[in-house]
Amino acid sequence: MNERELVALAQKGNKDAFEQIVTTYEKKIYNMALRYTQDPEDALDICQEVFLRVYRFLPRFKGDSTLSTWIYRITMNVCHDTTAKKTNIYELSLDSGTNDDEPTSEIADLRFDPENEFEKKQTRELIARGITMLDSDHRDAIIMRDINGMSYDEIAYALGVSQGTVKSRISRAREKLKNFLIKNGNFFAQNQSKYNED
Amino acid sequence: MCEEYKILMNMVIDGEASPEDRWLLTEHLKVCAACRSEYEQLQYIANRMRDMEEDVPADLHSTIMAGIKDVKPAIRIPYKFIKTAGIAVAACFVIAAAGMFLPSMGNFAAKSDMAAERVHVDTGNTSATGMASSTSGGMSYDSVADKSSDANMPTADAEYAGTTSPQDNGNTGNAGTTSGEVTHERAVYVLTCNGVLPAVIDKLNPSYLSGEVVISFDTETEMLDAYKQLMNAGCVQTSDYALSNECTKLIGSSLNSIVIIVK
Numbered sequence: 483m484n485e486r487e488l489v490a491l492a493q494k495g496n497k498d499a500f501e502q503i504v505t506t507y508e509k510k511i512y513n514m515a516l517r518y519t520q521d522p523e524d525a526l527d528i529c530q531e532v533f534l535r536v537y538r539f540l541p542r543f544k545g546d547s548t549l550s551t552w553i554y555r556i557t558m559n560v561c562h563d564t565t566a567k568k569t570n571i572y573e574l575s576l577d578s579g580t581n582d583d584e585p586t587s588e589i590a591d592l593r594f595d596p597e598n599e600f601e602k603k604q605t606r607e608l609i610a611r612g613i614t615m616l617d618s619d620h621r622d623a624i625i626m627r628d629i630n631g632m633s634y635d636e637i638a639y640a641l642g643v644s645q646g647t648v649k650s651r652i653s654r655a656r657e658k659l660k661n662f663l664i665k666n667g668n669f670f671a672q673n674q675s676k677y678n679e680d
Numbered sequence: 681m682c683e684e685y686k687i688l689m690n691m692v693i694d695g696e697a698s699p700e701d702r703w704l705l706t707e708h709l710k711v712c713a714a715c716r717s718e719y720e721q722l723q724y725i726a727n728r729m730r731d732m733e734e735d736v737p738a739d740l741h742s743t744i745m746a747g748i749k750d751v752k753p754a755i756r757i758p759y760k761f762i763k764t765a766g767i768a769v770a771a772c773f774v775i776a777a778a779g780m781f782l783p784s785m786g787n788f789a790a791k792s793d794m795a796a797e798r799v800h801v802d803t804g805n806t807s808a809t810g811m812a813s814s815t816s817g818g819m820s821y822d823s824v825a826d827k828s829s830d831a832n833m834p835t836a837d838a839e840y841a842g843t844t845s846p847q848d849n850g851n852t853g854n855a856g857t858t859s860g861e862v863t864h865e866r867a868v869y870v871l872t873c874n875g876v877l878p879a880v881i882d883k884l885n886p887s888y889l890s891g892e893v894v895i896s897f898d899t900e901t902e903m904l905d906a907y908k909q910l911m912n913a914g915c916v917q918t919s920d921y922a923l924s925n926e927c928t929k930l931i932g933s934s935l936n937s938i939v940i941i942v943k
Contacts, residue, residue, distance in 0.1 A: 497748075504744050512736045526737060530747040537748045606732050609725065627694060628729035634696050653690045656722050663725070 518561040612662040623651035
């Protein structure tokens with residue numbers, strides 16, 4: 483059964499069909515939420531709320547976009563609603579540049595080593611922290627691209643912006659993340675030829 | 681680092697560049713060490729992000745399914761509005777405040793470079809009643825424009841302003857013109873019912889407004905009751921419809937909503 487048939491069944495109230503949709507997307511949604519909030523409990527709550535909304539509003543889904551784009555769009559809404567309720571003390575720190583008061587990484591002198599899985603893990607954790615410090619426009623775009631693997635077209639549709647805006651936001655997001663890594667982990671200071679190992 | 685290659689680097693990394701553009705960048709990287717270094721760093725970040733997927737909690741699936749156990753899907757809405765009788769409403773269409781960010785839109789509207797204005801309509805008489813929207817027989821309209829002249833909008837995102845809709849209409853344009861600040865490309869109306877649905881029905885008229893109308897209710901029971909009234913009033917017919925981006929944003933804040941396209 484293809485996705486269109488699955489959606490049609492779920493729209494008629496077939497819970498088994500809906501559960502298949504949940505199975506297909508729950509991991510992506512959870513990771514998306516986790517990257518957005520950095521809190522496993524919040525990510526779980528977001529997942530539950532997302533699929534509640536998907537379930538309730540699936541009858542209205544006509545198929546003008548792909549189901550994944552529609553679900554990811556709802557996920558971003560729920561992420562925004564959730565994070566809006568919390569105070570993010572790191573807000574704007576990526577843009578502040580020279581703010582001496584901003585928190586510094588405990589990974590003071592992390593060196594890049596493509597063979598070292600432990601350090602790769604640390605890198606991912608540092609990037610995850612960096613993502614939470616992006617402003618929401620850039621965060622949405624980079625999460626949809628790198629976590630969800632969405633195309634620029636899909637992101638543009640989901641966010642209601644032009645493809646040019648998506649390009650700009652992704653470029654800016656990566657630039658800010660790069661600067662964050664340099665500032666907090668002494669990345670890219672050595673052995674530049676190894677960066678592109680994979 | 682050559683600025684003009686920055687976006688192209690990311691497009692190549694993301695597999696979004698044409699073969700010609702890829703070739704262009706490749707040739708440039710051969711002769712520009714700074715860009716080569718930048719490209720490798722961006723590629724490294726993208727690679728790290730793409731292997732960040734983590735295992736989900738063991739109870740994720742059961743938690744999700746438990747969450748919908750006693751929930752019914754929304755009724756198949758919105759409806760195409762076909763009522764044609766009009767009433768004189770121009771006199772009571774009052775801009776109460778222009779350029780206000782809409783609280784009911786929550787965080788999203790503000791973060792999406794959207795401008796909003798609140799319009800109050802009093803169906804009880806033809807005089808302006810100001811901002812208060814809880815007057816008897818009254819209701820409030822929140823008209824949300826797709827884009828305004830937001831001076832704080834990042835210049836790189838300016839293309840967003842060009843995303844016009846074929847559903848543009850004159851009524852929404854009037855509101856924007858009156859405010860003097862907002863140029864409406866397309867509007868989504870948010871109606872807070874305040875328990876006076878007949879008044880709302882009277883306002884759902886193409887001569888008064890057109891576009892997407894979201895009527896929000898405090899509870900699902902109220903919403904379902906309103907649906908019946910709308911059907912009994914003979915002013916709606918069912919129509920397949922996919923949520924637009926605007927409606928999705930709105931529903932992000934309110935589940936108990938009826939969306940109607942007024943044409």
